[in-house]
Amino acid sequence: xxxxxxxxxxxxxxxxxxxxxxxxxxxxxxxxxxxxxxxxxxxxxxxxxxxxxxxxxxxxxxxxxxxxxxxxxxxxxxxxxxxxxxxxxxxxxxxxxxxxxxxxxxxxxxxxxxxxxxxxxxxxxxxxxxxxxxxxxxxxxxxxxxxxxxxxxxxxxxxxxxxxxxxxxxxxxxxxxxxxxxxxxxxxxxxxxxxxxxxxxxxxxxxxxxxxxxxxxxxxxxxxxxxxxxxxxxxxxxxxxxxxxxxxxxxxxxxxxxxxxxxxxxxxxxxxxxxxxxxxxxxxxxxxxxxxxxxxxxxxxxxxxxxxxxxxxxxxxxxxxxxxxxxxxxxxxxxxxxxxxxxxxxxxxxxxxxxxxxxxxxxxxxxxxxxxxxxxxxxxxxxxxxxxxxxxxxxxxxxxx
Numbered sequence: 001x002x003x004x005x006x007x008x009x010x011x012x013x014x015x016x017x018x019x020x021x022x023x024x025x026x027x028x029x030x031x032x033x034x035x036x037x038x039x040x041x042x043x044x045x046x047x048x049x050x051x052x053x054x055x056x057x058x059x060x061x062x063x064x065x066x067x068x069x070x071x072x073x074x075x076x077x078x079x080x081x082x083x084x085x086x087x088x089x090x091x092x093x094x095x096x097x098x099x100x101x102x103x104x105x106x107x108x109x110x111x112x113x114x115x116x117x118x119x120x121x122x123x124x125x126x127x128x129x130x131x132x133x134x135x136x137x138x139x140x141x142x143x144x145x146x147x148x149x150x151x152x153x154x155x156x157x158x159x160x161x162x163x164x165x166x167x168x169x170x171x172x173x174x175x176x177x178x179x180x181x182x183x184x185x186x187x188x189x190x191x192x193x194x195x196x197x198x199x200x201x202x203x204x205x206x207x208x209x210x211x212x213x214x215x216x217x218x219x220x221x222x223x224x225x226x227x228x229x230x231x232x233x234x235x236x237x238x239x240x241x242x243x244x245x246x247x248x249x250x251x252x253x254x255x256x257x258x259x260x261x262x263x264x265x266x267x268x269x270x271x272x273x274x275x276x277x278x279x280x281x282x283x284x285x286x287x288x289x290x291x292x293x294x295x296x297x298x299x300x301x302x303x304x305x306x307x308x309x310x311x312x313x314x315x316x317x318x319x320x321x322x323x324x325x326x327x328x329x330x331x332x333x334x335x336x337x338x339x340x341x342x343x344x345x346x347x348x349x350x351x352x353x354x355x356x357x358x359x360x361x362x363x364x365x366x367x368x369x370x371x372x373x374x375x376x377x378x379x380x381x382x383x384x385x386x387x388x389x390x391x392x393x394x395x396x397x398x399x400x401x
Contacts, residue, residue: 005087005186006181008084009082009142012143013143013145014142016145016148020148023077024074026073030070031151034066034070035151035155037064039159041064042063043158043166044061045060046062059163060164060165061163063165063166065355067155068167069354071155071156071166074167074168075168075171083171083175084099086181086182086185088181088196089196090104090198091103091104091174091198091199092174092199103306104198105306105307107198107203108248108249108253109253110205111194111196111248112254112257113256114207115208115240116205116206116208116239116240116241116246117203117204117205117240117248117253118205118216118217118236119239120201120204120220120236121200121202121231121235122200122202123229123232125199126162127162127164128161128228128230129162129227130160130228131157133227134153135150137176137178141175141178141179155168156168170199173199174197181197183223184219184220187219188204191215192207193205194206201249205253217236250264258307260303260304260307260309268304269311269315272301272315275294275297275319285325285326286329288331290326294326297319298316301315325373327374328374335366336363336367336370339362340363340388342359343359343389346359351392351393351394351395352394352395352396353394353396357396360389360392360394367382367386371383371386
């Protein structure tokens with residue numbers, strides 16, 4: 001199947017609130033509850049602020065559970081199912097036969113063999129996506145009625161703009177240039193340039209070492225201005241192939257396929273060996289910090305598999321060895337006891353709720369961890385709890401969410 005040059009919405013239009021409720025498989029009252037909720041109740045900032053690389057606070061909002069519920073339904077019933085993505089958009093796109101794999105590795109692959117690269121950063125991308133453009137997208141790309149476009153925009157936005165943390169924001173951010181991006185891509189293609197966008201990271205590459213990107217940069221600026229999106233000129237850079245290899249999204253693109261640099265592979269190996277030294281202190285394997293570091297390093301090692309690096313198999317074998325795997329502690333037993341008691345208490349009232357479903361499966365995962373990695377007493381404890389837990393299975397079905 002040919003990949004479209006523009007985003008295509010495959011489903012039919014939604015013309016009324018009642019029709020929207022039917023598509024989302026919810027009651028109209030679920031929609032009204034959110035529409036009538038004051039803005040200051042819909043989102044809250046996290047207790048522990050997340051910092052950007054420059055030290056400023058990254059505003060990531062937590063949606064109210066009712067807002068989150070509707071946004072998840074919109075994603076699962078509409079955004080994930082009904083959009084065919086153009087070949088130049090990457091990130092936040094579910095892997096499928098139709099859309100393929102659209103992660104950062106595939107994005108970098110588009111630029112393999114480049115001799116010069118222009119990287120453009122959009123300032124505070126999410127915060128600068130205005131409500132007006134979101135509503136226009138639902139009306140003209142999705143072909144929804146004015147009423148439905150306004151309702152979905154109200155559910156997805158916080159006031160007059162998109163925010164990080166809303167479950168629908170990454171899809172909206174990837175689609176928001178739907179009516180202006182293709183024209184740019186075609187102009188750049190005539191210049192023998194390759195264009196990709198991974199959410200807010202725009203990359204343009206040329207097979208020519210000395211290509212003048214001034215014209216391309218102005219075209220990108222004009223496109224962004226049409227949507228009121230400011231370009232961060234301090235982070236806009238031009239890179240040319242030299243003694244240092246060209247990178248896109250952290251991957252070297254000087255070869256037919258993207259790879260991690262030797263330094264990055266060396267750093268990952270060093271992290272694994274540092275973990276080995278920590279594991280020699282057996283009590284440390286039971287700590288929360290060790291468990292967090294183990295999962296973080298495991299993720300870094302698994303990235304090597306994505307680019308078919310031959311060090312992956314050896315490093316993953318080390319990480320999965322008995323001596324390095326995290327071990328359960330007394331604190332895990334106490335936590336499992338409390339969580340189990342809470343499941344029993346809440347079962348009759350909350351067994352059909354998504355939150356109960358999440359808590360149930362978190363506890364089940366914890367008990368399997370205790371059983372798999374603990375000593376004989378821990379194994380017995382976990383097995384008894386697992387046997388009892390089976391009596392409190394949630395009624396909630398993921399396919400209905």
